[in-house]
Amino acid sequence: xxxxxxxxxxxxxxLNKLQIxxxxxxxxxxxxxxxxxxxxFEKIGITAADIKHTEDIAKLPFTVKNDLRDNYPFGLCAVxxxxxxxxxxxxxxxxxxxxxxxxxxxxxxxSECMARNFWAAGIRKEDIFQNAYGYGLFTGGLGFHQxxxxxxxxxVPTSSGLTERQIMLMKDFGTTAxxxxxxxxxxxxxxxxxxxxDVRKLPLRxxxxxxxxxTVAMRKEIEExxxxxxxxxFGLTELSGPGIAFDCEAQDGxxxxxxxxxxxxxxxxxxxxxxxxxxxxxxxxxxxxRAMPMLRYRTKDITRLRREKCACGRTLIKxxxxxxxxxxxxxxxxxxxxxxxxxxxxxxxxxxxPQYMLIVRKKGYLDHLIVKVESKKEIYDAGPQKRTEIxxxxxxxxxxxxxxxxxxxxLEPKLLxxxxxxxKRVIDxxxxx
Ligand code: DLL
Numbered sequence: 001x002x003x004x005x006x007x008x009x010x011x012x013x014x015l016n017k018l019q020i021x022x023x024x025x026x027x028x029x030x031x032x033x034x035x036x037x038x039x040x041f042e043k044i045g046i047t048a049a050d051i052k053h054t055e056d057i058a059k060l061p062f063t064v065k066n067d068l069r070d071n072y073p074f075g076l077c078a079v080x081x082x083x084x085x086x087x088x089x090x091x092x093x094x095x096x097x098x099x100x101x102x103x104x105x106x107x108x109x110x111s112e113c114m115a116r117n118f119w120a121a122g123i124r125k126e127d128i129f130q131n132a133y134g135y136g137l138f139t140g141g142l143g144f145h146q147x148x149x150x151x152x153x154x155x156v157p158t159s160s161g162l163t164e165r166q167i168m169l170m171k172d173f174g175t176t177a178x179x180x181x182x183x184x185x186x187x188x189x190x191x192x193x194x195x196x197x198d199v200r201k202l203p204l205r206x207x208x209x210x211x212x213x214x215t216v217a218m219r220k221e222i223e224e225x226x227x228x229x230x231x232x233x234f235g236l237t238e239l240s241g242p243g244i245a246f247d248c249e250a251q252d253g254x255x256x257x258x259x260x261x262x263x264x265x266x267x268x269x270x271x272x273x274x275x276x277x278x279x280x281x282x283x284x285x286x287x288x289x290r291a292m293p294m295l296r297y298r299t300k301d302i303t304r305l306r307r308e309k310c311a312c313g314r315t316l317i318k319x320x321x322x323x324x325x326x327x328x329x330x331x332x333x334x335x336x337x338x339x340x341x342x343x344x345x346x347x348x349x350x351x352x353x354p355q356y357m358l359i360v361r362k363k364g365y366l367d368h369l370i371v372k373v374e375s376k377k378e379i380y381d382a383g384p385q386k387r388t389e390i391x392x393x394x395x396x397x398x399x400x401x402x403x404x405x406x407x408x409x410x411l412e413p414k415l416l417x418x419x420x421x422x423x424k425r426v427i428d429x430x431x432x433x
Pocket of ligand 1: 140212232234235236243299322325
């Protein structure tokens with residue numbers, strides 16, 4: 001039984017009507033309160049009355065990251081500051097951060113979405129939940145914290161980092177559930193191994209991971225190394241944070257909290273809406289947020305939507321695991337390559353560790369991809385001939401599956417910097433023009 005079956009199992013037709021009602025309200029709300037939206041809508045002559053079906057959302061303009069930057073910090077805020085009770089921000093790698101203000105009601109809704117996420121992961125009030133997402137401006141820390149509180153678990157707010165201490169507390173407190181990025185979960189697994197602690201023998205039984213792309217192969221690796229079920233959370237700061245979508249016991253796609261978020265898939269090149277089931281860029285609209293609603297926000301995340309009966313009984317639409325971001329896609333000798341595809345292939349190779357880095361350079365006019373991956377200790381110690389053999393094996397596997405030629409460098413174990421938050425897996429050294 002889901003956390004909130006009224007909404008999670010609502011008949012699709014009813015859900016659809018609810019979405020239209022909320023969408024109209026949101027459009028009217030921002031038109032009244034945010035000059036940015038009012039001017040845009042006036043220009044194209046659209047009002048809330050023009051929204052009759054969910055497909056009418058395609059009449060609205062997209063919102064992009066730069067709109068948030070141009071209106072930094074609170075230009076898109078739809079309530080006076082006295083009604084704002086929290087402000088998160090995403091650090092971003094360049095320029096000003098993206099701000100995320102919340103009213104108290106926005107925070108309650110966010111906790112509700114996170115509680116659904118935890119519940120679907122099998123987390124209950126008896127659990128001891130160690131939250132190794134970074135606390136602070138990042139939405140992972142407090143977002144997970146509130147959701148776990150709502151379920152009633154004992155939350156251990158370790159935040160990320162200080163890995164030895166994480167493991168000590170995990171053991172001493174009898175932690176049963178963990179929240180972290182998938183890459184940090186692996187860092188924890190590795191550190192525990194080097195401390196000669198077998199996490200598989202500890203009470204830890206489930207983790208909720210997200211905030212970065214990770215493949216099914218990586219999920220299996222985490223499940224095996226930590227001896228847990230690895231469940232997922234998806235979300236972004238612009239639309240509240242984690243809890244937008246989550247996987248259930250079927251572990252076959254993530255249910256989107258559709259009474260809170262309306263999802264579309266568009267072609268990232270033409271921006272035309274794509275038919276249900278096709279892969280493209282995920283575009284999200286918030287339906288109930290009040291401090292900073294988002295209309296048709298282009299996430300850059302690549303996935304596809306599936307409306308199907310799920311074994312768990314939820315009627316909420318599913319999205320596939322994110323395969324990458326459109327801005328992370330590499331074009332190597334004319335072939336589109338997502339780092340996640342390479343990750344998946346590397347995890348097929350038993351002689352390597354799941355620690356890798358991709359470097360893209362120009363070689364003459366062509367793009368050249370270098371895959372650096374750590375080898376298992378016994379392979380590295382076996383000498384240069386063995387290493388070359390494994391490098392060729394990986395090269396061949398990538399070439400035969402993806403059709404791209406890459407250079408492979410097998411690294412000494414533990415050489416790459418370990419992640420405590422979002423892993424940086426790609427270094428693009430191509431000149432920017
Ligand atoms: O990463 C919110 C979050 C925190 C999600 C904790 C899940 C768990 P941002 O820092 O704004 O917010 O980054 C959002 O991270 O557009 C995706 O590219 C990526 N992302 C988030 N969750 C997943 C996931 C948080 N489950 C960006 N799979 C998004 C793949 C994810 N990518």
